[in-house]
Amino acid sequence: MRYSRLLLPTTKETPNDASLASHIYLIRAGLIQSVGGSGLYNFLPLGKKILDKVRAVVKEELDKAGCQEVSLSFVTPSALWDESGRLEKYGKELLRFKDRKDNDFILGPTHEEMMVNLVRQTVKSYKQLPLNLYQINLKFRDEIRPRFGLMRGREFLMKDGYSFHSSTEDMLREFALMEETYKKIFTRLGLEFRVVEADSGAIGGSGSKEFMVLADSGEDTIVVCNDCEYGANIEAATCQPKVYDTHTACKTVIKKALYDEGKSLCVGFVLPQDAELQETKACNSVDANDLIECDTQQSPSIVVIEETLGAAVDPNAFDAEEINYADIVAVQEGDTCAMCGGALRYTKGIEAGHIFQLGTRYSEPMGTHFLDENGKTQPMVMGTYGIGVSRLLAAIIEQNHDDKGCIWTKESAPFALQIIISNIKDDAQVALGEKLYEAMLSLGVDVLLDDRKDRFGAKMSDYELLGVPHAVVIGKNLSEGKVEFVTRKGMSSIEVDADGILDFLRDTL
Numbered sequence: 001m002r003y004s005r006l007l008l009p010t011t012k013e014t015p016n017d018a019s020l021a022s023h024i025y026l027i028r029a030g031l032i033q034s035v036g037g038s039g040l041y042n043f044l045p046l047g048k049k050i051l052d053k054v055r056a057v058v059k060e061e062l063d064k065a066g067c068q069e070v071s072l073s074f075v076t077p078s079a080l081w082d083e084s085g086r087l088e089k090y091g092k093e094l095l096r097f098k099d100r101k102d103n104d105f106i107l108g109p110t111h112e113e114m115m116v117n118l119v120r121q122t123v124k125s126y127k128q129l130p131l132n133l134y135q136i137n138l139k140f141r142d143e144i145r146p147r148f149g150l151m152r153g154r155e156f157l158m159k160d161g162y163s164f165h166s167s168t169e170d171m172l173r174e175f176a177l178m179e180e181t182y183k184k185i186f187t188r189l190g191l192e193f194r195v196v197e198a199d200s201g202a203i204g205g206s207g208s209k210e211f212m213v214l215a216d217s218g219e220d221t222i223v224v225c226n227d228c229e230y231g232a233n234i235e236a237a238t239c240q241p242k243v244y245d246t247h248t249a250c251k252t253v254i255k256k257a258l259y260d261e262g263k264s265l266c267v268g269f270v271l272p273q274d275a276e277l278q279e280t281k282a283c284n285s286v287d288a289n290d291l292i293e294c295d296t297q298q299s300p301s302i303v304v305i306e307e308t309l310g311a312a313v314d315p316n317a318f319d320a321e322e323i324n325y326a327d328i329v330a331v332q333e334g335d336t337c338a339m340c341g342g343a344l345r346y347t348k349g350i351e352a353g354h355i356f357q358l359g360t361r362y363s364e365p366m367g368t369h370f371l372d373e374n375g376k377t378q379p380m381v382m383g384t385y386g387i388g389v390s391r392l393l394a395a396i397i398e399q400n401h402d403d404k405g406c407i408w409t410k411e412s413a414p415f416a417l418q419i420i421i422s423n424i425k426d427d428a429q430v431a432l433g434e435k436l437y438e439a440m441l442s443l444g445v446d447v448l449l450d451d452r453k454d455r456f457g458a459k460m461s462d463y464e465l466l467g468v469p470h471a472v473v474i475g476k477n478l479s480e481g482k483v484e485f486v487t488r489k490g491m492s493s494i495e496v497d498a499d500g501i502l503d504f505l506r507d508t509l
């Protein structure tokens with residue numbers, strides 16, 4: 001590609017609403033463009049090219065693992081969400097609309113119902129299972145406050161996959177395969193990440209894992225071990241149980257638990273004085289939809305005691321209808337790892353993938369059955385697997401940038417090499433630039449030739465902003481038979497003989 005022909009509107013101006021590096025650089029490098037500041041973005045040519053490269057890595061690894069790509073209708077009839085019970089539960093983030101015949105439709109943020117509907121029409125026998133189907137296409141979530149560019153936009157490109165099985169055992173096998181496949185994807189994209197245990201809500205169990213890209217700007221707090229692989233979302237993190245005696249000072253935190261159809265209950269959570277209530281754990285312990293502040297004068301109808309307190313608390317001291325024990329405390333920095341005894345610490349991450357053991361949550365209400373070997377009707381057991389593909393672009397930059405711009409990783413870079421002709425009026429520089437460009441193209445190297453009439457300084461600023469991993473700078477030193485080979489990460493450069501540059505590139509790239 002010739003830079004002079006490229007639509008790449010780079011700018012020095014930082015967008016008003018941008019605070020994250022990825023948001024700033026994706027716009028400043030001319031990769032994406034905001035549409036009316038409403039959490040919607042256009043992808044410009046090189047942004048689209050990067051998105052396609054990331055998409056290709058995701059697709060290649062999934063296909064290798066035996067998954068099959070489909071493309072579901074973008075618009076979903078509301079009736080399908082009615083069947084699963086999600087239409088009622090989902091709030092205003094679900095975009096709902098009517099067609100000219102007054103039929104109800106939605107734009108789905110995920111497509112469990114659509115995929116279940118596809119499979120129930122086509123799969124009838126255990127012989128057709130297992131199946132792992134996925135799609136990579138646009139999803140929509142009507143965020144109340146879209147922000148951070150591609151990190152939390154309203155429209156996003158997502159890979160969502162769904163597997164269907166004749167037994168829980170087989171679903172667990174696929175879940176483990178997807179974990180390994182996701183590791184390959186994130187490793188190929190050059191990301192530093194952790195696989196963490198996540199809160200799986202009302203479904204329970206350890207059936208949910210998140211893939212967290214480590215970055216200080218991440219929105220999620222994750223707990224990791226200094227000595228082993230252990231990692232968990234703060235909402236799911238556990239540590240080695242502490243031992244408490246009967247002299248332990250305790251406190252009771254009162255909350256109002258909210259349930260379907262406007263029901264609510266007053267709940268008291270009993271925990272050690274120096275511990276902190278983990279709201280998601282607490283919410284799950286009473287199967288509530290949400291916890292909110294409560295008038296503390298009210299006496300609780302349910303009391304949940306932190307399980308590690310055990311005999312340190314006398315349950316008869318409470319006048320409640322129900323007393324339960326559960327893990328409701330937030331893991332603190334310095335707590336002991338339950339796996340290895342090492343020290344736990346907090347770090348920040350960006351959620352880039354999530355795999356989930358779904359069981360029969362959708363297949364039962366939606367009547368997705370198969371005939372087993374004995375001719376008996378059974379609901380299919382499902383898993384679901386997501387990757388935020390457009391969000392990955394932001395995550396790659398959050399982890400790989402400096403104060404000048406993006407530093408793309410090898411498999412995500414818009415080009416493998418940029419050739420910069422310093423002075424387009426210098427015939428010798430142009431001749432070498434053109435020769436190298438043609439040679440790289442014939443070798444199959446994805447190369448960008450900066451053949452613009454602009455000043456050298458502007459060209460270098462754009463190079464740093466765009467973040468192609470390597471560049472050859474053909475400048476004044478060509479008169480002494482030298483060119484420069486630049487590596488974007490660290491902006492280190494070495495002098496190479498102009499005569500030998502082709503061989504050097506052949507060996508290096």
Ligand SMILES: [Zn+2]
Nearest residue numbers: 225228337340
């Ligand atoms: Zn550990």
